[in-house]
Amino acid sequence: MTERLLINGGTEHLLKELTSSLETCERFYFGVAFLTYSGAQLLLDTLKEAGERGKSGRILSSTYLNFTDPEAVARLSAFPFIDTKMFNSEENGGFHTKTYIFEYKEHYKIIIGSSNLTRAALKTNVEWNVEIISKKDESFVQQVLTEYQTLWNRSQIPTEDFLDHYRSIYRSTRQVKERQQSLHTLPAYIAPNSMQSRAMKSLERLRSLGENKALVIAATGTGKTYMAAFDVQKLQPKRLLFLVHREDILVKAKETFSHLLHQQHSFGMMTGSRKDIGADYLFANIRTMANHYSQFDPAHFDYIVYDEAHHTTAPQYQQVMKHFHPAFALGMTATPERSDEASVFEVFDHNVAAEVRLHDALKDEIIAPFHYFGITDVDGIRLDDVAPNDQAELSRRLQVHFRVEHILTNMYFYKHDGAVRRGLGFCVNIDHAVYMADAFSQAGVPSVALTGDDPALERKKMIEKLEDEHDPLEFIFTVDIFNEGVDIPSVNLVLMLRPTESPIVFIQQLGRGLRKHPGKEFLTVLDFIGNHNRAFLVAIALNGSRYYDKESLKVAVATDFATVPAPVHIQMDRIAKERIIAQIDQESFFSMKYLKEAYLQFKQIRNGKAPSALMDYFTYDGAPDPIPFIEKSGSYLHFLAKVEKNDLFQIPFEEKSSELVYKSLSSHLPLKRPHEFALLDALMTKDKLTREDAEAAILHWLDTVPPSSVAHAMNTVAQQYMDKREQQRSPALAEWQHDCLVRTEHFTHLLESRDNYERLHDVIEYGLHRYERDFGSADHGLPFLKVGAQYQMKDAALLSNFSKTHSSFRGSGLLANEKDYFLYVDLHKDADVAERLNYHDEFLDRSTFLWDSPNNMTPDSLRGRNIMEHEARGYRLHLFVRKYKSIEGNRTEPFIYVGELTVVEASGSRPIQFRMHLKQPLPSILYKELTEKV
Template sequence: MEKEIQSSIATGFLNKKHKSNKAYQPHLIVNDRSQANTMLHHIDRALQECDEFIFVVAFITESGLAMIKAQLHDLAQKGVRGRLITSTYLYFNQPKMFRELLKLKNVEVKITNLKGFHTKGYIFKKSEHYTLIVGSSNLTAFAFKENYEWNIKFTSHNQGEIVYHFVEQFDDLWEEGVVLTDEWIKEYAVQYAKYQSDHPIVEQVFEPTLNAAQQLTQITPNAMQEVAMQSLQQIRERGEKRAMVISATGTGKTYLSAFDVRQFRPDRFLFIAHREQILRKAMEDYKKVLGGQEDDYGLYTGTEKSPEAKYLFATIQTISRPTHLENFQPSTFDYILIDEVHRAGADTYKRLIDYFTPKFLLGMTATPERTDGINVFELFDYNIAYEIRLQDALEQNMLAPFCYFGVVDYEKDGLTIDDTSTLQDLVSASRVDYILEKINYYGYQGDQLRGLMFCSRVDEANELSQLLNQKGLRTVALSGSHAQEERDEAVAQLEQGLLDYILTVDIFNEGIDIPKLNQIVMLRQTESSIVFIQQLGRGLRKAPNKEYVTVIDFIGNYKNNYLIPIALSGDTSQNKDNIRKKLQDTHFLVGVSAINFEKIAKERIFQSIATTNLTGIATIREAYENLKNKIGRMPLLYDFIHYHSLDPIVLVDEHDNKNKHGMNNYYDVLVKMKESVPSLSEYQQSILTMVSKELLSGKRMHEIILLKTLIDSGPILEETYRAKLKELGYFVDTETIQSVERILDLSFFVKTDRQKYGNQPIVEKNDREYHLAPLFQKELQANEFFSRLIHDVLRTATARSVRYDKTKRLTLYEKYSRKDVCRLLNWDVDEKGTMYGYRLKHGTCPVFVTYHKDEDVAASQQYNDAFVDEQRLHWYSKSNRTLKSKEIQGLLKMHENDEEAHIFVKKDDGEGSHFYYLGPADVDLETVAEKKMMDDKGKELPVVTFDFELEHAVAPQLYDYLTHDL
């Protein structure tokens, strides 16, 4: 350790070219999310690794504390404790924040009265060393993720003088500090209130009492609404009469529609919704935007009817009745808007749409996808004027931030709540106490709790509500059996602070507006990503003094747990690797929203991802139909990328061991989807299979570029081809060019693959000139549909290739199969069948490590490969190898012979046949040793072991994922 720290100091302070372990090098933290270089990243990482921690920070906010509560919970489970010193400087810290600190059972807190205390330091102790982060960041959400900050992170041996001074200063402060207690907080609250009254904050009043005309000039569209309005106008200018807007809950859809109505200037306007409460709120918003006289606006509901109003707001249940439709001429309204238009498949909506003939019909929804066969997109002629989903809305600051906590559900005698749990288990006294403990620990922002609990069953909601009331909470349970008036009354009571929680089963997924909601509790399994986002969206409406909403998701042993990262990230690719990445690194959200999982809860989700078939025929068919409905035609592969649907690779590649649907190319997919398409010959299918299986991933663009050039422009000289690659920024060398040739003439592949791919070249080379093989050229010309599918693969591969580094053969942290590695390292032939753990050939040595072996793996293959740290892998050779073995001597002389080892690691066999690429590595010759291991019969076998030193330290989230046993 001492040697590595010395080396890292030399890199950081003497010579940046000096080679050292990057895990210990000094590091500047500036909150660059694109480079995973935020304070939250580094604090998370340091907390995970430490044996003890010390925080010395002047200012702390509830939202900043919330970002690390799950990590502190996990540390408490491990027995790791910490100490924290903060202050009352400028009365920045709120009394409620201090109460939140008292909830941290493994953190001792003291208050310093030191005048002008403005310190920001974080110290983490582990065995022989300390990690220190010191700079400008207080413990706040903005300082941890968004603000431009300067913080230096460095490592010191525990005998180092600098860390001695830091700890000594802390100990002095600690000795003089005041212990945080309930009594202290009560006294501080009085002082805090007095300070606030003596130093009032001038708040901007956004909507003073203005008349309608004044309001008309004050309210203007935001950036999203401006773009959407332009798009709507362009659609109308094309002569279209219908369009849709897809916009996340809380992003101002109603105001957007009002702005567009103002832009359109209709003589008569009709607004349709399914609830009178929505209509009344929409009508008030329209008045602010459109102005005019009070009697210009009217309702058309079961209880109130103003059919002559210029701007009419009607419930679908009332106006769609034939007796009411007859009160209007079909051309009465120039502009009709349907809210929550995903409901438009119902007969009531169809009747209304078929009856009226407006100049323009607009539909608005947050979730247009349907599972009942209704194509909402078709109703609006496939004109999507604007689409903004959750991630976009958060990025544009349209929604309140959220702090999500995935917590493990109640467990008793080794059994956890799951979809087979009885009512007795769901509402047992011990589970109720557990729920209360969790919701109290993770808390809520603000002074008054206003919560919404989603339960799995009606009887659970009813019983749980009674039990919570007995515990002193004020709750009510609502279900579909309750009248609308009862629901509205409960919402009003929650908004007014007369209720703490509403418990419900699905009825509040949509169409309900509770801006002051500050906590959402999910006590049910995730049924779909759409429902998850609908329920999350209940809390994302902005409100005065609302900084964020707390979301507490109780994660049991549910098969659908894999849907949680899909919903939170919006990633619908069904690619397990993509989903794992989102779960490994939860810092992908823009702004100060945060995602946190307790360790066991995260493990359950990883297990769900590993055991679930994400690309079964039913899933593919649903995604295919949704995309087809959206674009109004048969999708091509490229459409799946363009419209952010399935990752095309999962359709044709056995990337996941469970993907056994037997579709080798997109023609197979179309046939399976029962599309009426022109038939392809056996040869055409074999070529399509080859380019799909081998090139669609986009891992190397060289073949794609050559094929596309030959198809579009005809023969090309090798020199011209090389120049084109260089011009496009791709690496070029003779070995790679020869590898490309072996792929396209099929000589690289094993016999079974060659037969599957047509058994003859698709590209030939004569006198340094490339041209398409005659039969391939002939088939492209003879069958337009075949040509179209080939072009589609090449276009899709190009789009997918952006994730790979064009200047290198292999991209750090992407996943590769053994066949991929043989190809990309320019081996002559595919040797995946005999490669196994490693092989030194052609100046390269790929090393494949399955980190967690299955229990049934033979003892002679149970190598104890293990990371020493993020940059060092302790590795074992195959058994029956000694220091004198030829292959071992080759490995030990790689650096001397200018040969390169490449390390590939996967967590376990549940990840399929692909490995994460961790980069090149050198053998540390000082660690080479010959050892003994036992075979299945107890016989000792020789084995050689040494450390690989990686060129790049493994990214923290990936390192944790690979090394932690699930």
């Protein structure tokens, strides 16, 4: 008999164990108190495949506390090879069993513990389950089987009559629970969610630095309005102005604020038909305020909130903003879109209090999770020879009846969560949307097509019908009018019916169904993956990583996207997986062809407007990473000149030195620490910085910074650690004078040109905002290293305050700066190198690493003793690894920092074989990416 503990955490969870057991067992027997559709849906494919292989099983649940979802019972009962029963707790008492039994030819696997058959219990909850594998004749096994059979005999088959009766009880119970939960919507019970808490903390920090403006970027449905209300509740301004672009948002915002703060202030509105000018807290649309702002004293409002803040660059908003001078102004937006006039970041002085994109919101569970199923499209429809922009031909080929049948079959198979179906279908073009709406309606699923050609009132009416649970309308088929800015909380099913050509559009469409809503635990997403050439783009969209390469993307697909936050479930069928992995293998993500396609697709999403600045890539969740563009061409503008072959985009540098500075700054992206760019940002408006000024500039981006790092950053900007060749490639922007960092005459001269100023500022701004987005404001100490971040060898010189020429910081895998040793390891070496050097560097598990020292190291050498006795001698060991030295051609891969090590044992000489322990276990997701082979 063998035992082990099963828990949910990282990439491991009970669902994984259940699916693998169902794939290998002869029969199965489940007994769970609670069964929900969120849990049942995750097993549908595995159960179907088990049945096709001739397996059979039993699933026993209960009516205990009326928690089990009758629709989940009905769905599982529909499998002819599964017998289902319900333990009637009203007659037989409480039922709290959680047992999963798998029968094999010679043994049983029995899992007993705390997990019911719900999504949370299978993937995310803190659960303890014990797995026992034992021979069939063991007394323990026989006792479990006997008890299971006893419960089975006492339970009833869920006939239609039984389920109908139970459904009415279940609905009544849910309604009571919803009323009980409504108590927590009373002001005294409302508490900030994780995003709101982070944003408020950041707002407090910015105000402590003397800032009077800030911007919050957060996905739809994450609670931006409540966040603003919480901050206002904390500050208690005497007068508040809340400005919006759309009047429907105005009413909701006023309701939110008055609900939370109703006892403390008077509330009013300012619209075309109503002007409550005397109210303490005034909610106004911009059109009305733009006509009446002169009635107010500039200091009338203490706090102003600009909702949909990406509109604040428009002239109407600018007039209002220039008139008022509040103590604090807060901008909120889901899309910080850059206009021709200015950047929304500039409007709010580049103070980003929080940035919460889709994957962040999913991780924090502040929006509804989704269950994504990637389904191989029907045979017989060829898409690989259709040009991506030939929508008419693409639409024509997809308008076939047997594809509609395939879509409906899968829709009925996976179903949805919620009492009534409320779906969106995203199509290729208007013809396709109309065709799908007609076909669904004829199949008994009432549907309409909505496009940009329909009047706004008609669209509003159809959305209201879809939101009405008593209306027969079940589906809206559309092209792209619901990509962003439309809020339909009740949507519980999304059909992706067009080839994914852009991660941005995919994420926008996915986001339309992620608003939380009573009765909806999760969103079901069915994506029909055809044989088009860029099917792999859906993997990029789903993965959500800040960076990716072929290997990490293949691992993500092969492991059902284990890197994505656990509340989400992503599953692709075998053919779709194989197709996407094959495409990833064939694609060169750093070829000019691929980069140009990514750029042009992004340009198309921006309605054909060329993204002329790096900050344009901050606008959309899922936008391409511009760093490969820079790596390919030396700078973003040089890449732009290659792609946009017209005079407008040819490099407009007036002098060679300005081009050198621009390329030099670009080469530092993405930033490894914000210190130097924070100083350069300050020097764009100040001609000199004292140490106090420099510290203040860095503290704009970090919570704390040690004086030694401030001094090192000032020296770095003054080129103290550059060799002569580097200094020639990068004209100096600052120098030391009287213990101050002073802007050079050359830098001052460059800034006199508006074009130069905007180009350099764009690089600096992008570097700082990207750093903040990726790593936040935490001070990571010294060395300034982040687990999971990517580095080149010499980055450790900068991050450990190396006070000599940084270009000298290189070697054969082991570098040192004072009391820090840096180990650089290629996990998979070329066969000839591995044989010649006889290195065996590898992870044994998440906490244990085997490392062979450089070939010349002996136990008696100074370095050997320092490493072997590092704790006693006060040395720290830092490990950097990469899976392969290169993946695509001659492009050298960066290393990933995995943390500090302690030596457990050492043996041998030339090289020394070390067994080391990571002080913090490697995050399971990172461990899988580094060790999994596809």
